[in-house]
Amino acid sequence: xxxxxxxxxxxxxxxxxxxxxxxxxxxxxxxxxxxxxxxxxxxxxxxxxxxxxxxxxxxxxxxxxxxxxxxxxxxxxxxxxxxxxxxxxxxxxxxxxxxxxxxxxxxxxxxxxxxxxxxxxxxxxxxxxxxxxxxxxxxxxxxxxxxxxxxxxxxxxxxxxxxxxxxxxxxxxxxxxxxxxxxxxxxxxxxxxxxxxxxxxxxxxxxxxxxxxxxxxxxxxxxxxxxxxxxxxxxxxxxxxxxxxxxxxxxxxxxxxxxxxxxxxxxxxxxxxxxxxxxxxxxxxxxxxxxxxxxxxxxxxxxxxxxxxxxxxxxxxxxxxxxxxxxxxxxxxxxxxxxxxxxxxxxxxxxxxxxxxxxxxxxxxxxxxxxxxxxxxxxxxxxxxxxxxxxxxxxxxxxxxxxxxxxxxxxxxxxxxxxxxxxxxxxxxxxxxxxxxxxxxxxxxxxxxxxxxxxxxxxxxxxxxxxxxxxxxxxxxxxxxxxxxxxxxxxxxxxxxxxxxxxxxxx
Ligand SMILES: Nc1nc2c(c(=O)[nH]1)N[C@H]1C(S)=C(S)[C@@H](COP(=O)(O)O)O[C@H]1N2
Ligand SMILES: [Mo]
Numbered sequence: 462x463x464x465x466x467x468x469x470x471x472x473x474x475x476x477x478x479x480x481x482x483x484x485x486x487x488x489x490x491x492x493x494x495x496x497x498x499x500x501x502x503x504x505x506x507x508x509x510x511x512x513x514x515x516x517x518x519x520x521x522x523x524x525x526x527x528x529x530x531x532x533x534x535x536x537x538x539x540x541x542x543x544x545x546x547x548x549x550x551x552x553x554x555x556x557x558x559x560x561x562x563x564x565x566x567x568x569x570x571x572x573x574x575x576x577x578x579x580x581x582x583x584x585x586x587x588x589x590x591x592x593x594x595x596x597x598x599x600x601x602x603x604x605x606x607x608x609x610x611x612x613x614x615x616x617x618x619x620x621x622x623x624x625x626x627x628x629x630x631x632x633x634x635x636x637x638x639x640x641x642x643x644x645x646x647x648x649x650x651x652x653x654x655x656x657x658x659x660x661x662x663x664x665x666x667x668x669x670x671x672x673x674x675x676x677x678x679x680x681x682x683x684x685x686x687x688x689x690x691x692x693x694x695x696x697x698x699x700x701x702x703x704x705x706x707x708x709x710x711x712x713x714x715x716x717x718x719x720x721x722x723x724x725x726x727x728x729x730x731x732x733x734x735x736x737x738x739x740x741x742x743x744x745x746x747x748x749x750x751x752x753x754x755x756x757x758x759x760x761x762x763x764x765x766x767x768x769x770x771x772x773x774x775x776x777x778x779x780x781x782x783x784x785x786x787x788x789x790x791x792x793x794x795x796x797x798x799x800x801x802x803x804x805x806x807x808x809x810x811x812x813x814x815x816x817x818x819x820x821x822x823x824x825x826x827x828x829x830x831x832x833x834x835x836x837x838x839x840x841x842x843x844x845x846x847x848x849x850x851x852x853x854x855x856x857x858x859x860x861x862x863x864x865x866x867x868x869x870x871x872x873x874x875x876x877x878x879x880x881x882x883x884x885x886x887x888x889x890x891x892x893x894x895x896x897x898x899x900x901x902x903x904x905x906x907x908x909x910x911x912x913x914x915x916x917x918x919x920x921x922x923x924x925x926x927x928x929x930x931x932x933x934x935x936x937x938x939x940x941x942x943x944x945x946x947x948x949x950x951x952x953x954x955x956x957x958x959x960x961x962x963x964x965x966x967x968x
Pocket of ligand 1: 690812
């Protein structure tokens with residue numbers, strides 16, 4: 462036992478937090494060199510995303526939307542700071558409890574980085590740096606603090622050391638951030654320039670949407686296009702570093718460089734994408750003019766062998782997807798390896814330099830972003846990311862419709878009330894949309910000009926509404942004759958069903 466007095470509470474807790482911050486900053490700095498996702502904090506976050514049960518993930522996406530990842534990172538930060546503070550508190554006499562906790566944190570970071578499918582062995586340098594920096598900082602500051610806690614000692618040394626540690630951690634963390642940023646893909650994307658398709662998509666006629674009557678615009682601007690992925694940090698891939706390997710059950714394995722794709726005659730197609738996590742009435746549906754090459758061409762060049770069932774695609778970040786080979790090869794469907802979106806190179810968050818887009822299938826089985834590997838295989842041989850987590854193997858987009866105007870619980874003037882929205886039945890086509898107010902008869906809505914079978918259609922109609930509360934419901938019928946079922950189904954395992962209804966008030 463030491464005869465010297467123990468540390469006071471606050472300094473002790475602060476010691477733990479300082480060691481934590483230093484550890485994270487050191488890891489972040491090294492990650493600046495070896496790849497931003499090696500940063501232990503991000504690796505633990507990414508690991509947590511992959512391990513989260515599907516119901517909880519669905520809840521997070523529903524509740525926090527695009528902020529789900531911010532919520533996760535903030536939650537992690539709070540928990541870590543609390544644990545570090547408690548570790549400090551337990552170390553008022555001996556540094557051992559603090560050292561054990563800091564080491565524990567370090568090991569969690571190490572395991573998380575090791576387990577990432579997208580990180581190689583050198584990435585382990587980042588969590589190792591964290592571990593060493595955390596342990597060293599804690600031991601060092603603890604020693605100084607114990608010395609300064611003696612009745613006759615000044616507290617200056619430990620204060621100075623603490624300030625030094627804070628500054629050092631700040632510089633390291635910032636340095637890591639700058640290093641990671643300097644190698645990002647923005648400049649590479651700028652350098653691509655305008656993509657001019659050899660075959661442009663047919664002009665979208667003015668009556669393809671009823672934007673003035675309260676529907677979305679037909680083409681979604683890139684900035685407004687929904688975004689869904691598991692990536693905590695958007696993968697930064699430069700065209701010069703990108704390649705696509707096409708292999709598996711093929712006659713010839715092929716590797717495409719960016720120029721090999723960019724310099725082909727490019728096609729442009731207008732396609733409406735939908736996420737399987739879209740709730741009835743949800744916003745995970747958008748339309749763009751995608752520019753790229755026919756996936757069928759690439760598959761033909763490689764020569765697909767008989768018995769192939771699945772096109773198993775992988776992203777640089779380790780995310781995987783399985784699409785039916787038949788859908789990928791079907792020229793009538795028009796599956797693409799896309800490199801452009803609405804006249805620009807793909808935005809980085811939408812998959813730059815290249816992604817898949819297979820019309821008519823939910824995004825998780827058709828739309829791999831930052832795609833670098835295509836393996837032609839069977840369903841049994843490979844299980845993709847979401848399949849392993851309880852979602853369906855095959856997931857064609859379900860026929861659905863949504864009311865956009867009025868907004869739910871909106872108050873509008875009594876009299877003629879305009880109801881407007883969207884409907885989609887990709888690759889089948891929307892035949893009609895019916896709307897009903899207050900349990901009255903179904904009335905057929907006016908449909909917008911059909912752009913192609915793979916896109917949404919807009920609709921509107923007017924009701925006479927007396928002052929008071931009202932409810933409207935819509936349902937679409939597709940060109941196969943199928944009318945949307947009223948039966949409510951959740952998003953898991955293969956997409957939500959049910960009629961969208963909203964309540965509004967007239968005055
Ligand atoms: N690499 C990668 N690609 C991905 C995903 C992902 O998590 N990682 N999510 C998929 C899902 S679930 C959907 S709905 C679409 C969404 O594409 P967007 O973000 O461009 O709208 O991307 C798909 N491609
Ligand atoms: Mo999705």
